Each structure stands twice: as structure tokens, then as C-alpha cells.
Amino acid sequence: MMRNKIIEMRGIVKSYYLGTPNELEILHGIDLDVYEGEFLSIVGASGSGKSTLMNILGALDRPTKGHYYLDHLPMENVRDDGLSQIRNKKIGFVFQTFNLIPRSTALKNVALPMLYGGVPRSERSRRAAELLQLVEMSGRSHHRPNELSGGQKQRVAIARAMANDPAIILADEPTGALDTHTGRLVMDIFHRLHQEQGKTIILITHNAELAEETERTIRLRDGSIVDNRMNGHYQLEACHESV
Amino acid sequence: MNLFENVRLALEGLRANKMRALLTMLGIIIGIASVMAISTLGSAMTGSVTKTMDKIGGKNIMVSLSPKNYDTQSTLQEEDLITQDELDAFRSTYADQIKAISFSTGMGSGQLNSGFIHKDVSITGASPDYGLVNNINLVQGRFISDRDMDGTRNVIIIDTTLRNNLVGVDGDVIGKEIQVDTKSTNETYTVIGVYEKLVIDNPLFYMGDDTRIECFIPITTAKSLNPDTTNLNGYENFTIMATSNTDSAAFALTTKEYFVKGLGALSDFTIQAESLEAMASEATGMLATLSLGISVIAGISLLVGGIGVMNIMLVSVTERTKEIGIRKALGARNSAIRSQFIIEAIIICLIGGIIGVGLGSALGIMGSTLMKFPTSPPFLPMIIALCFSMAIGVFFGFYPANKAAKLDPIDALRYE
Numbered sequence: 150m151m152r153n154k155i156i157e158m159r160g161i162v163k164s165y166y167l168g169t170p171n172e173l174e175i176l177h178g179i180d181l182d183v184y185e186g187e188f189l190s191i192v193g194a195s196g197s198g199k200s201t202l203m204n205i206l207g208a209l210d211r212p213t214k215g216h217y218y219l220d221h222l223p224m225e226n227v228r229d230d231g232l233s234q235i236r237n238k239k240i241g242f243v244f245q246t247f248n249l250i251p252r253s254t255a256l257k258n259v260a261l262p263m264l265y266g267g268v269p270r271s272e273r274s275r276r277a278a279e280l281l282q283l284v285e286m287s288g289r290s291h292h293r294p295n296e297l298s299g300g301q302k303q304r305v306a307i308a309r310a311m312a313n314d315p316a317i318i319l320a321d322e323p324t325g326a327l328d329t330h331t332g333r334l335v336m337d338i339f340h341r342l343h344q345e346q347g348k349t350i351i352l353i354t355h356n357a358e359l360a361e362e363t364e365r366t367i368r369l370r371d372g373s374i375v376d377n378r379m380n381g382h383y384q385l386e387a388c389h390e391s392v
Numbered sequence: 393m394n395l396f397e398n399v400r401l402a403l404e405g406l407r408a409n410k411m412r413a414l415l416t417m418l419g420i421i422i423g424i425a426s427v428m429a430i431s432t433l434g435s436a437m438t439g440s441v442t443k444t445m446d447k448i449g450g451k452n453i454m455v456s457l458s459p460k461n462y463d464t465q466s467t468l469q470e471e472d473l474i475t476q477d478e479l480d481a482f483r484s485t486y487a488d489q490i491k492a493i494s495f496s497t498g499m500g501s502g503q504l505n506s507g508f509i510h511k512d513v514s515i516t517g518a519s520p521d522y523g524l525v526n527n528i529n530l531v532q533g534r535f536i537s538d539r540d541m542d543g544t545r546n547v548i549i550i551d552t553t554l555r556n557n558l559v560g561v562d563g564d565v566i567g568k569e570i571q572v573d574t575k576s577t578n579e580t581y582t583v584i585g586v587y588e589k590l591v592i593d594n595p596l597f598y599m600g601d602d603t604r605i606e607c608f609i610p611i612t613t614a615k616s617l618n619p620d621t622t623n624l625n626g627y628e629n630f631t632i633m634a635t636s637n638t639d640s641a642a643f644a645l646t647t648k649e650y651f652v653k654g655l656g657a658l659s660d661f662t663i664q665a666e667s668l669e670a671m672a673s674e675a676t677g678m679l680a681t682l683s684l685g686i687s688v689i690a691g692i693s694l695l696v697g698g699i700g701v702m703n704i705m706l707v708s709v710t711e712r713t714k715e716i717g718i719r720k721a722l723g724a725r726n727s728a729i730r731s732q733f734i735i736e737a738i739i740i741c742l743i744g745g746i747i748g749v750g751l752g753s754a755l756g757i758m759g760s761t762l763m764k765f766p767t768s769p770p771f772l773p774m775i776i777a778l779c780f781s782m783a784i785g786v787f788f789g790f791y792p793a794n795k796a797a798k799l800d801p802i803d804a805l806r807y808e
Contacts, residue, residue: 209801234723
């Protein structure tokens with residue numbers, strides 16, 4: 150079975166120029182393939198280049214060198230508006246600090262990516278309600294973020310990430326601000342999205358235990374990939390498949 | 393994203409900070425309200441000048457002989473005076489521009505006696521066209537005729553107050569004989585007409601409370617009776633009524649030139665010809681200058697208001713940096729962010745503008761009503777004021793909105 154390569158990175162370099170002699174290279178030529186339906190984790194200590202990699206993966210930033218294809222689309226030469234559109238349609242962000250719009254209700258927060266995607270109003274509310282139901286937040290759809298607990302906020306944020314049915318969900322430390330129990334609930338939602346809907350999920354974390362739950366873990370150190378392996382029972386499945 | 397969505401977003405943003413939005417609006421409200429009040433008042437005044445001009449004869453040109461040099465004592469010589477022949481020639485030259493020419497001479501005040509009734513009156517000798525030129529509103533009888541003039545008849549036109557005193561409101565006073573004593577004459581006149589006194593209720597034309605009763609007699613009679621009158625064979629002043637399609641200001645100049653030529657270079661006197669229309673436009677011009685001056689001050693307050701809007705928008709952009717980052721991460725284009733903030737600024741200014749227009753028109757109407765210039769709110773300035781307040785929103789909202797649109801999404805997301 151040929152698996153669809155949803156992300157292909159070749160020789161991604163990111164450097165910052167702090168005046169000509171002081172070039173600071175953060176990523177030193179990253180090669181990365183992610184297949185459709187994969188649940189991938191990226192781990193690394195702080196300063197390893199995780200965030201920079203995530204920004205490039207999420208089309209928030211451009212690499213200095215190298216090629217990046219997202220859903221077979223070459224990302225070089227895409228202008229700012231094009232990047233906005235790619236973020237809108239292809240990527241669903243889940244942040245550590247939730248990043249919900251404080252004055253808007255849960256429903257409106259979920260509907261926001263659809264607003265920027267040009268989805269008609271009635272369709273937006275309908276789908277937002279559906280997504281809130283998926284994360285079991287229907288009862289809170291008219292509450293503002295400050296009336297929600299951390300776990301609830303993160304569930305709303307996951308629903309928002311799903312709004313435009315993106316190619317990948319990019320979750321940056323999604324449980325970092327939550328206690329173990331609610332963190333568990335949030336992880337369960339990711340597993341469900343992965344298993345039931347076949348979503349491609351990239352989880353960025355420094356929690357080795359959580360990384361262990363995913364299919365594959367990429368380890369970053371000082372701007373390079375030092376480890377790329379299948380985890381636990383997934384390893385077996387992968388062996389079966391390749392046979 | 394369409395305009396409607398943007399407006400909804402902007403309203404949401406404003407609702408979150410009602411008090412701040414209102415305070416920001418205040419600058420715009422004050423600016424627009426003062427411009428509106430001034431323009432309402434100004435247009436009311438200009439309108440009332442025009443209306444009053446129509447009432448007292450806007451097409452009139454007053455012609456008079458006046459000394460060239462007021463320092464030296466100059467006496468009017470008979471050859472200076474404008475003769476009837478000269479006038480007839482003038483009239484036939486410009487027949488299509490002249491509707492009427494009237495003459496009058498004051499005879500001073502006197503006392504009217506009729507039976508037990510004694511009244512102080514002032515007597516004016518007038519020509520037949522005087523009634524037309526000065527808009528005399530006859531309610532009974534007739535005005536002076538050419539035959540009254542030729543016969544130097546002792547006939548008189550009185551006003552309604554006097555008639556009411558003599559015979560009551562319904563009484564017939566035509567044909568009644570009354571006696572009028574002035575300093576040098578005691579004559580008996582036959583009443584031939586009754587006129588209603590023109591009431592000018594415009595404070596801009598206030599000329600003192602004239603409670604005197606003015607009566608008219610033929611100018612020929614007046615001249616023959618008054619031994620002081622030296623101008624028997626000519627006129628030193630008269631009033632021309634131009635036809636309605638004549639530019640009376642220009643015709644005043646023509647008139648002046650025409651009669652100055654007839655005067656001769658040696659005369660101590662010159663001709664003055666002034667059109668009421670020109671005087672009125674001078675008055676309205678002064679009003680316009682005045683309101684322009686006040687509008688400039690109001691404009692400065694609008695400018696300050698606009699800067700206030702810009703300031704608050706900049707604060708708002710900084711405050712919502714993180715929100716902008718989130719929106720960009722979720723796929724908002726730069727243009728969407730820019731229009732959200734510009735529309736927010738426009739809405740602040742437009743709401744301020746609407747409140748200002750309402751407040752300003754109300755103030756203007758109140759002021760003009762108090763000053764007795766009835767008016768309706770001027771429509772065009774309202775539209776201009778609203779458009780202008782929107783323009784302020786665009787102008788002062790653009791810089792902050794552009795700043796928001798150009799924020800780097802990564803930096804904005806990291807902002808705390």
C-alpha cells in the first residue's frame with residue numbers, strides 16, 4: 150500500500166542573521182517525511198529547534214534553505230497571503246496556552262477559521278456546533294474562554310483546529326498547561342481523532358511518556374534530528390504492514 | 393470576508409471597550425457638532441437675509457448725490473441736480489432693465505388732528521412708483537397717481553394703525569379729511585389710501601423700534617409746501633427698481649457711470665449708487681467669512697479628535713497583539729486584519745459623526761429659533777459631515793491598522 154506523503158522536508162535550514170559575521174543557524178538541514186494518518190511526536194530539550202521547526206511546519210515562518218512540500222504543494226515562493234490561506238485550510242493549530250479569542254464565545258472561536266476561509270455564516274455555526282459536540286463541549290458553546298477550565302479551553306481549541314478539516318493538526322505542548330488528569334483527557338481526544346477520523350497529528354512535546362503514546366517519535370538536538378523511531382506496539386504493526 | 397463580517401467583528405471589538413470607545417468618539421462628536429451647529433445657524437441667517445431682502449425690495453438701487461470731499465463745506469447747486477429730462481433719457485436707454493423709479497423727500501414730523509384725535513406722524517413726499525419700489529402694501533384705496541402729482545393735490549395715504557384710531561378696523565376712512573400740522577405748514581388732506589406697515593422681524597436688519605406713523609403725500613405737493621426745499625427743478629436722490637432678471641449690483645455701476653458723466657468735472661458732488669442686493673451679499677459674505685473662521689476652529693477640534701482616534705487605535709493594536717497573532721495563525725490575511733481595524737476606526741468616527749450631526753443640528757436649530765431665524769436642518773452639510781467623519785476614520789485608522797496587519801505572526805503569538 151502506497152501511503153500518501155503529506156509532509157516532505159528536504160534539507161531545511163533556518164538561520165538568523167545578526168549582522169553578516171554572526172549568522173545563527175538554528176536548524177541544520179532537516180529531512181522529514183510525514184505520511185497521511187500518522188500520529189507523530191517531535192521531542193527535544195528547549196533550544197533544540199522544536200519551535201522553529203514547528204513554525205516552519207505550520208507555515209508561520211519560511212526556511213532559509215531547503216524544500217518543504219505540504220500536501221504535495223511546494224512552499225517556496227508562496228507569498229504571505231498564500232501562507233495565510235495554507236494555514237487556514239491545511240493546518241490546525243493547538244497551542245499550549247490555548248490562544249482562544251477572549252471576548253468571543255466557544256462557538257465563535259471554533260467558527261473563526263471558517264470565517265477567514267469564506268464559509269457562509271449559517272454553515273459556520275452548524276459545523277462549529279458539530280465540532281464542539283465532537284469534543285463534548287456542546288453544553289458550553291455560548292461561554293467565553295474565561296468561564297471555561299483549562300481542559301475545556303483546550304477542547305475548544307482542538308475543535309477550532311478541526312474547523313476547516315485540515316491536512317495536519319499541529320499541537321504544540323497541548324497538555325503543558327494542564328494537570329495530569331485533564332492532560333489525559335486531551336490526549337484521548339487526539340487519539341480518537343487519529344483513530345476514528347484518520348487525522349494526521351504532529352505533537353510537539355518534551356514529555357517522553359506522551360511521545361511514547363504516538364506512532365513515531367522524532368528527537369531533535371541542537372537543530373538536527375538525532376533519532377527517528379517507531380514506538381511500542383506500533384512498531385509491530387508497521388512490521389506487519391511492510392511484510 | 394465581506395464588509396458585513398468585518399463590521400460585525402469591529403462592533404464586537406468596540407463592545408468590549410464601550411467606555412473607551414465613547415470617550416474616543418467625544419472628540420469627533422464635539423468637532424462634528426460644532427461644524428454642524430455653525431452651518432445650520434449660518435444657512436439660517438443667510439436664508440433670512442434673502443427672505444428679508446425680498447420683502448424690502450432686493451432689486452432696488454439707491455442713487456444719491458454726495459459730496460466728493462466731506463471736509464469742505466459744499467452746497468448743492470441746481471446744475472448738480474438730476475433733472476426729469478435726464479431721468480427720462482436714462483430710463484429710455486435702459487428700458488429693459490428698469491422696472492420703476494421712485495422719488496421721495498422727507499417733510500419731517502407733524503401732528504395729525506381729526507376731531508378729538510391727535511397723533512404724531514411723519515410725512516413723506518413720494519412719487520407714484522414709490523409704492524411699488526418700497527413694497528407698500530395697500531389694503532384700502534389707492535396710492536399717489538400722476539394726476540395727484542400734476543395737480544399738487546392735498547391727498548394722503550395713512551397706515552392701518554391710524555385708520556383704526558380714526559374710524560375703527562371696519563370703518564371707511566377713504567375720502568375723510570384730516571388736518572396735519574408740521575413746523576411750517578397746516579394743511580388739510582383727503583385720505584385716498586390705507587397701507588399696512590411692513591414688519592421686519594429679522595434681528596440682522598434691526599433698525600430701532602420705529603413706532604412712528606408714516607404718511608405719504610405726493611412729492612410735488614411736499615415740495616410746494618416746504619419752503620426749505622431747494623431742489624424744485626431736479627432730484628438729489630431716487631430709487632431705481634431693476635427688473636427681476638437684472639444683475640442689480642452691475643446695474644448700479646452702470647447707473648453711477650451714466651450720471652457721473654452728466655455731472656461735469658467741476659462739480660463738488662458725485663453720484664453714489666448702491667444696490668440692496670450687493671449690500672445683502674456683502675452681509676452674507678461677512679456671515680460666510682465668520683462661519684468659515686469658526687469652522688476652521690471646529691476643524692482643528694476634529695483634527696484633535698482624529699488624533700485621539702488614532703491614539704486609541706494604536707493602543708488597541710498593542711493590546712490585541714496576541715489576538716492578531718492568533719487570527720493570523722488561523723488564516724487571517726493581512727488585508728483582513730487591516731480592514732478589521734480600519735472599519736473599527738470608521739465605526740467609532742461614524743457613530744461619533746451621527747451623534748455630532750444630531751447634536752449640532754439640534755443646537756443650530758435651537759440657536760436660530762432663539763435668534764428668530766426659523767430654519768430646517770440643512771441636508772447637504774449633514775451628508776458632508778458624515779462623509780467627513782468617515783474619512784477621518786479611514787485617515788487616522790489606516791496607520792494603526794496597517795501596523796496590525798504587518799505584525800509578524802510568530803512575534804505576535806509570543807506577545808504577552
